Amino acid sequence: MSGPVFLSGSTMRHVLVMTGTSSVGLIAMFTVDVVDMFFLTLLGEQRLVAAVGFAGALLFFLLSLGIGLQIALGALVARAEGNRDRPLAGRYCSSVLWFNALSVGLVAAFVWIQLPELLQLLGASGDTLNYALAYSRIQIPAVPLLVLGMSLSAGLRAVGDARHSMYATLAGAGTNALLDPILIFYFGLGIEGAAWASVASRVVVVAYAGYVLFARHRLATRVSPRMVMSDAPAIMVIAIPAVLTNLATPLGNSLVLRMMSQFGDSAVAASAVMGRLAPLAFAVVFAVSGAVGPIVGQNAGARRYDRVRQTLLDASKFVVAYVAVAWLILWLAQDFLVAKFTVSALAADLLRFYIYFLVGAFAFNGLLFVANASFNNLGRAYLATLFNYAKVFLGVVPAAYLGASLYGARGLMIGEALGASLFGVLGLFSALALVRRLQRDYPPLNL
Template sequence: MSDGLPPPAFAGPGRFVTGSVMRHVLVMSGTGSIGLMAIFVVDLLSLLYVSRLGDPALTAAVGLASVVQFFATAVNIGLMIAAGALVARAIGAGDRVLARRLAASAIALGVLVAGILAAAMLPFAGRLLSLVGAKGEALRVADLFLTITLPSNVLLGLGMLFTGLLRATGDAVRAMWVTLGGAIVTAFLDPLLIFGAGLGVEGAAITVCVARATFVIIGWRSLARHGLLRMPRPAEVVADAPAMAAIAGPAVLTNLAPSVAAAFLTHLFAGYGQDAIAAAAVIDRLTPVAFGGLFALSGAIGPILAQNWGAGRFDRMEATLGSCVKATLVYAAGVWVLLILLRGPLAGLFGLRGIAAELFQFFCLVGGAIWFFNGLLFLGNAAFNNLGFPLRSSLLNWGRATLGTVPPAYLGSALFGPKGIIAGMGIGSLVFGLAGLALARRTVSRLAERSALPVSGEGSTGIVTGELAFPPGAGHDTRGR
């Protein structure tokens, strides 16, 4: 039945169910890299601007605030993953009515959850900062930074949802511009407020809020072009919430694991003074810039897998995993070489000296290997979240955040100081990265095997939904097509 709107751009078969799998992977990850790395670059520039103020406590404060704030971001990521997975599957199956309904429900739920979370965290910001090792001036400045930026978590959550929904339709270019637009605003506004207006760290925080508002404006206009925007209906939001929660809940747990691990590692680094915290803050901001392609690859694999699952194309799902592994290896190796060659100049650029410079340069020497295996784990997590097995990604991520981080980091710290903390991180990445990839391949194979089994009373093949199902009463046929 017509809903009175022109047919959206995704009417018909999903974009990813035909054509070269490697091309889809490269286009999605390439455009995703531009948008993501634009954000990471300006984040890095913000830290660079703050470091130019000449006070290591300010640099440490921005890093500490980022650790706490990522707990809220992890929830937003989980909702984005859930919305993208469900909408991409509906598109792959050719059900545009269900896709619009799920998008509307996801937006309503995302705004509600992001607002509640920001309101709950704000009164306890100072206490949370103390738990990760903030003290003195660094604690005061980090608390001020969070007081300004946490309320804009609603804008961040909405912008991330728009990005995930656009990628679910296969519109990688517009998804890129959501984040790229905010990054451009940040690049211009940051120096004006930090130095021109003399606001320092407060200026950096205000810029964060403006950039998040930019995400929403661009994302809203882009989704309107696809016909995915309509008013949410309360009854549908309530009915769709369990399906969203089935993916978002485990996905949030998955993304909280790195936050918990980062908080633990920051606490360990804090034992070596503010210089060590400053070095860790630079590493945290440089890592997404250097390895942003790996984050983009994990984002690229989700919609491709989900659309092909909705279409019953398991051969293309297996090819997608293989293509992503090859891209991960080539990308991580190239970045590793650059980090090794530029480790000295980069340390000098951020004014790192003494123990801070040593710690940063050691990361450059080993970071490529660590992040190759992190990339494999990212691919596995994306596969589980989009194929109806999000609990598997939660178990793997929490395994790495606990067994793969705490014992080796403690041991490394005791034997080799702060460098040993980084080495300990590498051990967990290796073990859980390989495990994630192996389990992802097995999951796709098992889904393909089960799809060949007759559906009771139908005599046709069926797509197994694992731990996930479409909302009841949505009118979607989950049989193979």
């Protein structure tokens, strides 16, 4: 890469290109998750699907930890690139990789030790608990690989190489999709086969992204333990609030799942299916937040806050338009989805209700994703933390509890959607206000 690439040209074009390349990889990855669920439903056992739902809540917690950690790498590298300081970008890249691997390894070890208790806390019991344990005991030791792969991909995006970041994710997803039917059916491993396929995919992502970042971009440099410790304060200023921000969502999801478990395994299975379909349907929305970060980071590093503001507006317009299209597609495909992914009347009813009435609310989640990406890359990561926890504890959880009390499982879903919507709007308005203030106080650098 010859210098920062986001300081000129159309911000909408940068958003679309970065989102497009990122979303292709995410769509492939989330498609494999849906295929996993489909293969497990073919085994005809509702408890297998519910088990993946419970295990998925724990894995989402660890995934969110990894997302927060890789945000620190992307933000630090992108801002150093925007300031045209490649040696500093390389040092930050290496230091954060070490920091992330060690941090998530410690957390994964704790989760492994407490696994039965944590799954029971979520509401798993009986055979469903045993299936969830079998699945999780394979997946959790490989979580550090998952986080390393995410961090390496974040480094590629931070220097503008979204294409190879996409290829890494595609390679991992392809590996997973290839091994799934072989391990689940041919070798008869069932739910454990799905877990081993996921582990193999993580190895592939780390190998590919690491090769491109180290051998082609030569971004990462050799660092000593003392250098990592010296860089730790700068890392933690972003990583701690970013991790806390991202842990809010799985924490809220776990509380909601616990509430849903009172309505039985069929309701939990429906939640598990929705939890796989939504990321696939809205992979592009998830990709927008990852796309916005490097663009905001490089322009903030050059104090081009006019371009930062335009990036946020362009990303928000794109999110709303995309969700509208995705909602229409899900509406048209609902009969197919219900037939293929549900095996009980209650699960089918809840999935249809979600598609009819609640899909559009995801646009507000997307607005908050955009706002949080800007907070993390503008030195105000604590605001992302504040908004995510406010969304969960002032919006989602109380509204879901009230809805469940009044109208059962449907009411819970309505409350969850409404509780999240308000904070998406408030988060975006706050991000734009922050950019206006920075634009007033800090003139552009003459780079």
